[in-house]
Amino acid sequence: MSALSWLNSVAFTAFEQPIKWSDMIGNIVGLIALALGWRRSIWTWPAQFASGVILVAAYASAQLSGGVGKQLLVIGVAVWGWRQWTRGKQQTQDGTIAVRFASWRERGVLVAGAAAGTLAVGGLFTLYPSLSWSPWADAYIFIGTLVAMVAQARGLVEFWFAWLLVDVVGVPLAFNSDLAFSGLVYVIYFALVLWGMRDWWLRSRNGAQPVLEGAAA
Template sequence: MNWLSGTAFTAFGEPVKWADMFGNLLGLSALALGWRRSVWSWPVQLLSGAVLIAAYLSSAVPAPGLISKQLIVIAAAGWGWTRWNRGRRDTGDIAVRFATWPERAVLAGATALGTLALAWIFLANPSLSWNPWADAYIFVGTLAAMYAQARGWVEFWFAWIAVDVVGVPLAFDSGYAFSGLTYSIYFVLVLLGLRAWWLRTRENRPATANVPQGASA
C-alpha cells in the first residue's frame, strides 16, 4: 500500500515513509500525554505501535528488534490502560511515586535476566535477529519501561532513557531516519516528564503514602 511504503520526505539521506512518520508522531503524542498523566496516553501508544509495525513490515530491511518493541508497546498499552482507568476510578487521579528499593531490584534483575535469555535465543536462531544483543535489550527494556509506567513509577522515565540510548543509533542504522530523529526528541520529552513526575511525587507524598499499588500513572 502506498501509505505504508510511500516516501513522505528525505532526512539524513534516508527516505522517510508516511507510516514511519505518522507512527512516530503518535508516539510523541503518547509520551506527552503520559507526561500529563492522561489515560489517553495508552490508546495513542497502542495505535502508534500498530502503525509502526506496519511501517517496519513493509520495509525491505529486517528490523525484528523494532517490531518486537512495538509488539510490547501494544500489549503493555492494553494492560496499562486498564490499570490507569482503575486507579482513576479508585482515587479520582493518577498517582505516581518512586519505586521502593526491592521493586527496583526486581525490575533491574528481571530486565537483565530477560535480556540475557532473549539474546541467547536470538544468537541460537540467527534468522530471528541480525543484531541479537541490541534487539534483546530494546525488547526487554521496553517491556520494563511500560511496566514501570503502568505501575506509576518515576523510574519509568529512566528506563526509557536507557532504551533510547540503544534505540536511536539502531533506528538510524536500520534506515529509519525519522524514527531515530523522533527518539532523539523523545529524550527531551523524557527529561521534562521525569521532572514533572518527580515534582508530583513531592506534592502528593502525604496524600498518596497509603495508595494501593493498583493506582498507577
C-alpha cells in the same frame, strides 16, 4: 496500492535518508503518547496502542524482528496499562494518576527482570539469526521497552529512566536501519523524557494518597 504498501513507501528524503510514512506517522503518534504520559492522561495508552500498530509495519519493512516484537509488546502492555489506570487504585483523591518512586525491592525486580529478559531474548536471537540482524541490541530494546511500560503502568518515576536507557541504543540502531525519522524523533523524545521525569519527580514528593481500589475512574 494497499494501505500497508503506502505506509512502507517513502514520504520524503531528509539529510539523504528516506523517510517512510509508517516511520513518520508511528513516531509522531508515539510522541503524542509520551506527552500524554507526562500529563498523566489515561489517553496515553490508546495513543501508545495506535503507535505500536503503525510501527509494526515500519520495523517489519526494515526486517528488524526485535523492533516488531517491541511494538507487539507496546500493543499488549498498552491494553494492560489502560486497565491499570482505569481500575482506580492508581488515582489520587483529585482524580489524577498517583506517581511515586519505586521501593528498593521493586527496583531490584525491574533490574533483575531486565537483565534476565535481555539475556534470554538475546540468546534466542543469536541461536536463530533470521529473527534479528542485531540480536543483543534488539533484545535490549525489546526488554527495556517492556520494563519501562510496566513501570509507567504502576506510576513509577523510574519509568522515565528506563526510557532514557532504551533510547541510548535505539537512536543509533534506528539510523543504521534506514529509519531516520525514528532517530530524529528520539531527540525530541529525550527532551520530553527529561521534562516528564522532572514533573513526575516533583509530584512524587507531594505525598498524594491513592484512592481505594475499585473507586470510579
